[in-house]
Amino acid sequence: MLSRTLLCVAIASASTPLLADTVWLKNGDKMTGTIKVFDGGKLLLNTKYAGDVPLDWKEIKTLESDQHLLVKQDATTGEISKSLQPAEDGKVTLANGDAPKTVELASIQQIMKPKPVVTDLVWKGNIDAALDFQRAENDTDDYNIAFKTSATHGQWRHNAKGEYNRESQDSLTTTNNWDAEYSVDRFLTEKWFWDGRITYKRDTIEDLARQRTVGTGPGYQFWDDELGAFKVGALLNRTDFEYSNGEKDNFYSVSGTWDYNRYLIGKKVEFFTNGEVGKPISGVADYSLETEVGLRYKVTEWASLNLKAEKDIISGSDNGDLDKTRYTAGFGVAW
Template identity: 70%
Template sequence: MPRSASVSLLSLSIALFSAPVLADTVWLKNGDRLTGTIRVFDGSKLLLQTDYGGSIPLDWKKVATLESDHELLVKMGPVDGERAKSLLAAEPGKVTLANGEAPKTVELAQIEQIMKPKPLVEDFVWKGNIDLAMDYKRAESDTDDYDVDIDTQARHGQWRHNAQAEYNRELKDDVVSTDNWSTEYALDRFLTEKLFWQGRLEYKRDRVEELERQRTVGTGPGYQFWDDELGAFSVATLANRSDYSFSNGERNRFYELSVKWDYNRYLVGKTVELFSTGEVGRPLSGAADFSLDAEVGLRYKVTDWASLNMKAEKDVVSGAEGDLDETRYTLGFGVGW
């Protein structure tokens, strides 16, 4: 019997007689077999959740075949995907998508993503991160720097609640050089699967800069481009009313149009997360030229809940009384859920 046929029969025999009924199974090219729950495949790593080793990222090039009793979305390209009721082990380098009476065997090399299909509405989903960064420098000039960020999101039915809070404080030789905090709450009402309407409230307080207080109330439409196991991306266009208060007693109230974005993408089997949030706005009057409040960063997951993070933040108000232009770089740790 040819060797290739022997290997194929051996693979099928293992699939039929050795695999646990309720566990997903991955066979590697070196002969190893791992069981657990397939979480996601992002193009390079297959993430297998196990009760003996936590989340294990597997090199896709080392996978011979796999099987699963769970419904999974298998994508052969960036757009097109097929819902498979289950995956069945096939000969090395292939997998069979079982979907009713027409199973289809495909090459593993053709698959770009595998993930759990996300329902249109889940009853309740809550996720978020708390990031903490601290920097202590003892030299001719002593510096203490603290940064705390909280970002959380809850989805219930057609409603999504978004909340953010941040606190920054820096001392140089016991003199406060940065001391500010901000908080924001936004409520999204989904009109369709992707289109939503947002209302939001934001408040910023700075005890050092000339621009002491910023208050913003806004509303407008938004669009959710995607929201799945590998990340999410949404954009909202808002009409805002902003109130600025300055340390010299001056006040400005004006209306502006702004664009907000919220992006995150998991890489390398969800061990690395690239994220960016922000808003750029332009007043309808001459109160300021433009405003920008944005951050971009990376998180590296050390465990299922703990991570290291690196961020860059930019806060600009140009053309107003007491221009603001701040840039911060932080490195710290955090927890997520």
């Protein structure tokens, strides 16, 4: 009797379709899958037949989901809906027990799965590593490890990045440096933000041994969604240089920054570039440039292969210029 009951349950379970979220489009199409996030004008729907599919929010008629989702209609507040129910064109009903509420799709700024503590926290980042060991007439060891991460909550965005480089040949170290940076952005509007940052760099080989920079200034976020992001900024900086011979310089400078990434080929490939170009207000140097550009190829949901080129320039310094180019290939993880 028990085995017969279990068999009936198994047959019923197999014949019952799995619950899925549904999106109705204005052109009459209907798509099913799992809603992952809505941000930056794009709804990301995960489907079995096409993976992650970004949908233009303006082309959506209504939608349905049985997930618990955080729905935000402004930058600071939101409510956790037990489910989303379809409504008339251009609207959706937030089902919260006895008090369902129908809202305009145009009024929604974000939809995401709620986090247990900070419900609207969006955390993303990556770690890349490149290692090269050669044992021949000349033995070489090369290491490069870099990380970059950001966490957004309400009108605040915290950013951090760092990198370590070391190269040696026949036990002689030719490159040994590391750097770290922390910045915080306070959004003033949906696009404009104010940036404050601090950077420290250490090099045990080059003439310029230490760099410390504190900067602040406005920035503009062109977009930030599941297909990529692009922001620029302008900074007023205070920089301290310390050279290997003990001499020191400190000066103020102005600089421009950029940070761009774009996912291609169904989010399998990511192109990215970021950097900063600066001009000292005094005559301590002509200009400085720090930039990187590269590609990542996603092997799994979290693992990737990467190619990267980096360029560091300080030109016109009385205590020695810096001009370094580095190419790396390696692996990484992303979240």
